[in-house]
Structure formats: C-alpha cells, structure tokens
Amino acid sequence: MKAGRASAATTHGERLDELAAAWRSALRAELPAAVRLRQELHSDPRLSGNENDTAARLEAELGDRVTLHRIADSGRIGRLGPSVGGAVGVRAELDALPLTELTGVPFASANGAMHACGHDVHQAALVAFIRAADHLELPVGLVPILQPREETYPSGAHQIVQEGGLERFDVHHVIGAHVHPGVPRGAVAIGGGYINAAADEIEISLQGRGGHGAYPHQAADPVAAIAQIALGLPEVVRRTISPMNPAVISVGTLSAGEGAANVLPSSARLLASMRTTAPKDRELLFAAVQHLAVRTAEAYGTEAVVHMHQNMPVLINDAHLASDADDWLARLGVDGAEPMRSLGGDDFSYYCDEVPSIMCFAGVETAGLPGPDGAYAPTLHHPRFLPTEDAVGLVANAFLAGYCAAAERILGIAHHRRALS
Numbered sequence: 001m002k003a004g005r006a007s008a009a010t011t012h013g014e015r016l017d018e019l020a021a022a023w024r025s026a027l028r029a030e031l032p033a034a035v036r037l038r039q040e041l042h043s044d045p046r047l048s049g050n051e052n053d054t055a056a057r058l059e060a061e062l063g064d065r066v067t068l069h070r071i072a073d074s075g076r077i078g079r080l081g082p083s084v085g086g087a088v089g090v091r092a093e094l095d096a097l098p099l100t101e102l103t104g105v106p107f108a109s110a111n112g113a114m115h116a117c118g119h120d121v122h123q124a125a126l127v128a129f130i131r132a133a134d135h136l137e138l139p140v141g142l143v144p145i146l147q148p149r150e151e152t153y154p155s156g157a158h159q160i161v162q163e164g165g166l167e168r169f170d171v172h173h174v175i176g177a178h179v180h181p182g183v184p185r186g187a188v189a190i191g192g193g194y195i196n197a198a199a200d201e202i203e204i205s206l207q208g209r210g211g212h213g214a215y216p217h218q219a220a221d222p223v224a225a226i227a228q229i230a231l232g233l234p235e236v237v238r239r240t241i242s243p244m245n246p247a248v249i250s251v252g253t254l255s256a257g258e259g260a261a262n263v264l265p266s267s268a269r270l271l272a273s274m275r276t277t278a279p280k281d282r283e284l285l286f287a288a289v290q291h292l293a294v295r296t297a298e299a300y301g302t303e304a305v306v307h308m309h310q311n312m313p314v315l316i317n318d319a320h321l322a323s324d325a326d327d328w329l330a331r332l333g334v335d336g337a338e339p340m341r342s343l344g345g346d347d348f349s350y351y352c353d354e355v356p357s358i359m360c361f362a363g364v365e366t367a368g369l370p371g372p373d374g375a376y377a378p379t380l381h382h383p384r385f386l387p388t389e390d391a392v393g394l395v396a397n398a399f400l401a402g403y404c405a406a407a408e409r410i411l412g413i414a415h416h417r418r419a420l421s
Contacts, residue, residue: 013413017331019136020404024332026132027396034396035389037061038124039107042386045096045115048152049074054094054123055146061127065134066144072159076146079169080133086172086410087141088403089357091157091348092126093119093150102383103368116385117151118179118364125177125395132396140410142403143169150347153311157347161354172410173321174351175402176359177395179387181379183337183363186390188329188398190360191339192319197275198282199345201309202249204229204293208302210266222268223256225300229293230254230270240288245278247285248343275343279314315349318356324405325358334397337363356409360398364391 046054052074059068059076068076074094079087099114109115123146130144145165149156160166166174183189206226211219233249241247249272256268274289276282290306297304317339329336340361351357366378368386378384 013408016139016404016407019139020328020332020400023132023136023400024397026134026136027128027393027400030128030132031393031396034124034128034392037127038120038389038392041120041123042115043107043109044111045109045113045120046094047098047113048095048149051075051094051148055148058123058127058146062130062144065130068144068146071163071165072148072156074148075156075160077143077160077165077169079141079143080130081138081141083141085140085170087143087170088406088410089143089145089166089169089171089174089351090126090129090399090403091145091147091174091176091351092122094123094146094148095119095151097151097381099381099383103386105367105386114383116381116383118380118387118391119150121179121387121391121395122177125392125399128392129396129399140407141170143171145174155312155347155350157350158312161350166351166354171355173318173355173406174348174357175399175406176346176348176351176357177398177402178346178359178361179364179391179395180340180361181364181366181377183340183361184335185363185365186394187335187337187363188360188394188401189337189340189363190317190322190325190358191341192317192322193339194277194314195317195339195341195359196315196346196349197246197277197343198279198314198349199311200274200282200286201311202272202274202286202289203307203309204270204272205305206268206297206302208266208268208300211264213262213264216264219264220301221264222300222302223265225297225302226254226256226268226270228300229296229304232292232296233272233289236288236292237285240285241276241281245276245281246343247276247281249274249285249289274308275345277314277343312345312347313349313353315346315359316352317358318352321356321405321409322358324408325360325401328401328404329398332397332401334394334401358402360402362391362394362398364388364394
C-alpha cells in the first residue's frame with residue numbers, strides 16, 4: 001500500500017475507533033428506555049403479515065432521526081448518515097408467533113400471539129442503536145430494515161430484495177443479530193460459512209385403488225407404500241449427501257384414510273421438511289427423494305407425485321466480514337463465541353445471497369417460568385421463552401460491531417487493519 005493510501009486508511013481507522021467508543025457510550029444511555037420499549041412490544045405483538053402496528057410504533061420511536069419508507073407491505077426501510085455511497089443495512093424482524101404465552105411476567109402478551117423468538121428484543125435493540133447514532137458523524141450510510149414475515153411465507157426478506165430495497169439505498173452489507181440460548185450468555189457468535197440451512201418442504205401424494213381390508217389383493221394400497229417411503233427418507237440422505245455436509249429430512253405429516261379400520265384408502269400424503277447446508281445438495285437430495293418415492297410407489301402398484309416447495313436458501317456468512325466483526329466485538333469489550341450453526345432456517349439468507357452479510361447470535365438466558373418439572377430451560381418458539389433484559393444491549397452491540405466491520409469494508413480499510421494486527 002502506498003504511503004498516502006496507508007495514511008488515509010490509518011486516519012479512517014482512528015476515526016472509526018473514536019466513533020465506536022462514542023456510539024457505545026450513547027448506547028448505554030439509551031438502554032433503559034429500550035428495555036421499557038421491549039416490554040411494550042412484547043406485550044402487544046403482531047402476527048406475520050399484520051405487523052403494521054409494530055412498524056408504526058417503531059417509526060414513531062425513531063422520530064425525526066430517519067425517514068422510513070414502506071416496503072414489503074408492512075415493512076419499513078430508510079437511510080441516515082451520508083446520503084451517497086455504500087451503506088450498511090441492519091435488520092430487525094417485526095413478526096411474532098401464534099402461541100399462547102406462559103412466561104407469567106407482568107408484560108406477557110394476552111392476545112394469542114407471542115414474541116417467542118426474541119424479535120421484540122431485536123426491535124428494541126435496533127431502535128436504541130439508531131437513537132444512539134444521533135449527533136454522530138457516520139462514515140457510511142446506515143439503513144435500518146424493519147422486516148415483516150420472517151416466520152412465515154412468503155418471506156419478507158425475499159420481497160425486500162425483489163422490490164429493490166437494497167439497491168435503492170445502496171446497501172453493500174446487511175447485519176443481522178438473533179438471540180439464542182445455545183450461545184453463552186453475554187457472548188456473541190458469528191463465524192464465516194454456513195450458519196443456517198436451506199429450508200424446503202417436500203410433498204408426496206400417492207394415488208392407489210381403494211378396497212376392503214379383508215381383500216387387500218384386490219386393491220392398490222397406498223398406506224404400505226407411503227409408510228415405506230417415510231422410512232426410506234433417512235437412508236436417502238445417508239447415501240446421497242456427504243456426511244461432512246449436515247442435512248436432514250423430517251416427516252411432519254403422514255395422512256391416509258378416513259378413520260375406518262377395514263377400509264383401504266385410495267390416496268395418501270406425506271409432508272416433510274428438508275434441510276441442507278450446501279447449495280448443490282439442495283437439488284441433489286430432492287432428485288433422490290423423487291426417485292425413491294416414484295419407484296417405491298410403482299413397486300406397490302401406486303403412483304407418486306412429488307413436489308418441492310423451496311422456502312429459503314442456505315444462510316452463508318461472509319468469512320472476511322465475520323472475522324472483522326469478531327475483532328470489533330473484542331474492541332467493544334464483548335465476548336466472542338464459537339460459531340452457532342444449525343439446521344434451522346432464517347430468511348436473512350436472501351440478503352446474504354445479494355451482498356456479503358453476517359448473522360450474529362447473541363447468547364441469552366430466559367427470564368420466563370421454567371417447565372413443569374423445572375428440568376429444562378425454554379428455548380426458541382417455546383411459550384415460556386423470554387430473554388433477560390440484558391439481551392437488548394447485547395444485540396445492539398452486535399449491530400455496532402457489524403456496522404463497524406462493514407464500514408471498514410466500504411471505506412477500503414479492512415485489509416489495512418488486518419495487516420497492522
């Protein structure tokens with residue numbers, strides 16, 4: 001690197017260090033209000049596709065700090081900081097789950113929906129993060145993304161990408177953060193490579209010929225065929241996908257008949273979830289499932305029709321951005337943790353497919369009531385899952401580490417900082 005460019009990179013780096021320190025100090029002052037906001041959001045959640053009230057509440061909380069525009073129906077997006085040049089998107093999900101809450105806290109939801117996946121924490125953290133940026137001179141643009149429909153289909157992230165939201169605000173990187181009890185409390189796990197699996201659904205419909213249970217030789221019974229297919233799916237995974245690439249097929253629904261013991265039905269149906277962690281494995285595994293279903297059905301004298309409903313791609317964190325964000329966590333005094341990889345799905349993957357991005361996992365414990373036997377800690381999507389109040393600050397600091405790492409990339413100083421370290 002030439003001396004002039006090295007000097008400019010050093011200056012940018014020093015300013016970014018100063019910005020991070022000032023931002024973190026301002027963030028601490030915002031956290032008490034953010035915790036109260038989290039409780040308000042938690043007490044009055046909205047289901048997927050009906051998040052406009054939540055988006056409007058967050059919009060009001062941000063006041064005149066940023067002008068937000070509608071996107072993906074009930075979502076919001078805007079930009080603050082420099083109005084031109086590359087920007088960093090920061091996402092929070094708006095939707096809750098259709099669960100009856102059992103946490104027992106005073107601010108528990110009573111409307112049949114529940115923030116059992118921590119989205120209320122993410123929302124409050126993003127508000128605190130944006131409010132703390134007030135009066136700070138940001139080196140690159142900051143784009144808050146209030147995203148609808150993370151929990152259901154059609155995906156809110158996919159729609160935001162399709163509507164050109166990232167292009168319109170010149171978003172070069174997107175930062176996501178999600179609470180997770182599988183990460184040590186107070187630590188943040190990032191890591192490059194696959195983080196969440198591609199999440200797809202398989203539907204297998206069998207058509208046979210009904211008959212009497214006493215005369216099975218006169219029928220073409222789809223029950224035996226669908227049962228054999230269900231039992232064969234794990235073997236398809238084993239002999240199709242490398243064991244170095246995690247993958248699983250789980251049968252969630254198996255249906256046949258009308259409830260009679262002596263009536264052989266004419267049709268049967270299977271619904272399964274297929275999770276893969278390498279993009280090439282997605283089509284490969286589906287083709288193998290299709291072959292198994294069709295040939296097994298033929299062997300039993302029935303016919304199979306197989307459909308795959310593609311829901312979301314593999315979530316792959318950018319390795320360089322993840323490494324730089326880990327460095328920023330350390331400089332911010334936040335503990336790092338081993339990468340949190342799972343076969344769960346998150347539509348944040350659509351952003352990762354568009355621009356180099358990272359999903360961070362913030363380690364939390366629950367403040368909700370334990371289960372009846374007290375032997376387990378409630379986890380994501382459980383009616384007793386309730387992250388403790390410190391989760392808001394931890395998620396906000398994950399946003400800050402991600403923003404600083406992405407800003408370095410946009411300013412062209414990431415390689416210089418790594419060389420100095």
